[in-house]
Amino acid sequence: MTRQDMLPKKDNEALCAYMDGMLTGEKKLKFEKRLAKSLRLQKALKEYTQLRTAVRGLPCQAAPRNFTLTREEARAIKRQPVLYPAFGFASLAALLILALVFTSEFIFKTYSAPMARELPSEAALSAAPSQESALEAQQPQIFTWGGAYGMGGGGAGGIGGGAEGVPYGLGGGVPVGGTFVGSSGAVPEAKPGEPAEPLSSEEAGAQLQQMEETPQAAGMGASLSSEPPEPLILGIRESEAGQIISSYPQTEAKVAPETAPDAQTETSRALVSEYVKIGLLAAVLAFGILALALYLKR
Amino acid sequence: MGEQDLIELAVGGDLDAFNRLVLQYQDAAYNAAFRILSDPAAAEDATQEAVISMYRKLNTYRGGSFKSWFLRIVTNACYDELRRRQRRPSVPLEPENDEGELVDSPSWMEDDAPGPEEAASAKELEDAIQHCLADLEEKFRVVMVLVDIAGEDYESVCAIINRPMGTVKSRLARARQKMQDCLRGFGELLPEKIRLKDEVME
Numbered sequence: 243m244t245r246q247d248m249l250p251k252k253d254n255e256a257l258c259a260y261m262d263g264m265l266t267g268e269k270k271l272k273f274e275k276r277l278a279k280s281l282r283l284q285k286a287l288k289e290y291t292q293l294r295t296a297v298r299g300l301p302c303q304a305a306p307r308n309f310t311l312t313r314e315e316a317r318a319i320k321r322q323p324v325l326y327p328a329f330g331f332a333s334l335a336a337l338l339i340l341a342l343v344f345t346s347e348f349i350f351k352t353y354s355a356p357m358a359r360e361l362p363s364e365a366a367l368s369a370a371p372s373q374e375s376a377l378e379a380q381q382p383q384i385f386t387w388g389g390a391y392g393m394g395g396g397g398a399g400g401i402g403g404g405a406e407g408v409p410y411g412l413g414g415g416v417p418v419g420g421t422f423v424g425s426s427g428a429v430p431e432a433k434p435g436e437p438a439e440p441l442s443s444e445e446a447g448a449q450l451q452q453m454e455e456t457p458q459a460a461g462m463g464a465s466l467s468s469e470p471p472e473p474l475i476l477g478i479r480e481s482e483a484g485q486i487i488s489s490y491p492q493t494e495a496k497v498a499p500e501t502a503p504d505a506q507t508e509t510s511r512a513l514v515s516e517y518v519k520i521g522l523l524a525a526v527l528a529f530g531i532l533a534l535a536l537y538l539k540r
Numbered sequence: 541m542g543e544q545d546l547i548e549l550a551v552g553g554d555l556d557a558f559n560r561l562v563l564q565y566q567d568a569a570y571n572a573a574f575r576i577l578s579d580p581a582a583a584e585d586a587t588q589e590a591v592i593s594m595y596r597k598l599n600t601y602r603g604g605s606f607k608s609w610f611l612r613i614v615t616n617a618c619y620d621e622l623r624r625r626q627r628r629p630s631v632p633l634e635p636e637n638d639e640g641e642l643v644d645s646p647s648w649m650e651d652d653a654p655g656p657e658e659a660a661s662a663k664e665l666e667d668a669i670q671h672c673l674a675d676l677e678e679k680f681r682v683v684m685v686l687v688d689i690a691g692e693d694y695e696s697v698c699a700i701i702n703r704p705m706g707t708v709k710s711r712l713a714r715a716r717q718k719m720q721d722c723l724r725g726f727g728e729l730l731p732e733k734i735r736l737k738d739e740v741m742e
Contacts, residue, residue, distance in 0.1 A: 254713040257713070262694070264694055303570060308562075315592075
């Protein structure tokens with residue numbers, strides 16, 4: 243049959259349906275009108291009718307034997323478990339659960355990780371003040387000797403303020419703005435080990451006089467004089483003797499281990515245990531292989 | 541005892557009633573399987589599988605034509621058999637000699653080649669139709685066998701192959717067109733009653 247002889251798909255289907263009595267009512271009348279006018283359709287109808295007659299005329303192949311079941315066969319069929327579909331469904335179910343686990347973990351990690359990066363963690367927040375205190379703790383402590391209001395040398399007669407090897411001027415310390423100034427007048431900005439510039443006795447006396455005239459020094463002196471302070475020994479009160487006052491090196495050491503496990507838990511946090519995942523994967527494989535083996539054995 | 545009574549008894553577990561139903565429809569089932577598979581042994585296996593499957597699924601029968609329901613199971617068994625064949629393809633029928641070279645006229649072809657005198661016989665017509673049926677794609681072949689050989693109507697075929705009416709109509713039309721093209725190739729080998737007489741129409 244050439245391409246021109248071939249009927250369009252729609253006509254071909256309509257012709258077959260008409261021939262088999264599947265066209266009714268309006269459709270049938272419409273097609274019969276077209277058929278009456280078209281030689282091509284008439285030819286095709288004749289060919290199809292011949293073909294159908296020939297196919298229907300094929301001899302019926304009689305069954306070579308009876309396919310009836312014996313009682314034993316029937317019992318065996320009823321007993322036979324339907325393992326292949328069961329294993330197949332089990333494998334599929336395990337695979338779906340596994341996919342669900344991985345998908346939910348992926349979503350959890352994808353959407354929770356950026357938020358965790360934006361917000362400082364509790365550990366980081368708790369570590370911040372301790373780091374500050376550690377920094378503060380690293381600042382040199384100022385020790386006063388002989389009371390805050392100038393016990394000892396007094397006046398301009400300090401003991402060799404700023405002598406090398408002695409960090410701060412001893413004696414005659416006067417608190418100014420929260421810091422202590424030795425009688426020599428050396429400001430304790432100098433780091434330990436750095437010798438203070440020695441002042442002459444006239445300069446020291448002038449500075450001391452100037453300090454006494456400042457209201458801060460005057461007020462402080464008044465407040466301090468109102469209640470007698472506990473004497474300090476090397477900057478430590480007697481009542482605090484034998485106790486740990488500051489432990490900043492340990493604080494620093496603690497900061498790292500506190501933050502490290504927290505970060506670890508954040509990165510390695512998983513919704514489902516690894517053992518469960520491995521178990522699911524094993525179930526997928528085992529059931530799948532069994533189902534496949536049974537299917538191929540059929 | 542009517543078919544409906546037999547069905548009810550069979551569903552209730554009566555093996556004798558079931559076997560009587562099998563005897564009633566086994567020829568139609570085997571014939572359809574044979575036309576779909578083009579192989580008597582495979583058709584026998586498929587029919588047996590279908591009977592076993594039918595016995596197992598008896599409680600899922602929900603009325604309607606028992607023959608159509610049985611043919612549906614047979615068709616599924618044929619599909620399974622065709623899939624098995626695809627997984628384990630048979631030795632290709634390439635005419636090669638011992639040295640692997642193609643042979644123009646192998647002996648097994650010469651033996652089966654129809655002569656001009658035999659061409660007009662019914663056996664030749666049957667062979668030609670069966671050959672063309674086997675050449676059809678599986679989906680077209682099944683529809684053609686169910687409609688033109690098993691005598692099922694379109695609606696039953698829809699239920700058997702689980703496809704809509706439009707698909708059944710389309711597949712049947714394509715199947716017939718392809719069958720016709722194939723049979724034209726046999727030309728003078730076919731008896732006159734099926735040979736297409738173009739000159740008459742023109």
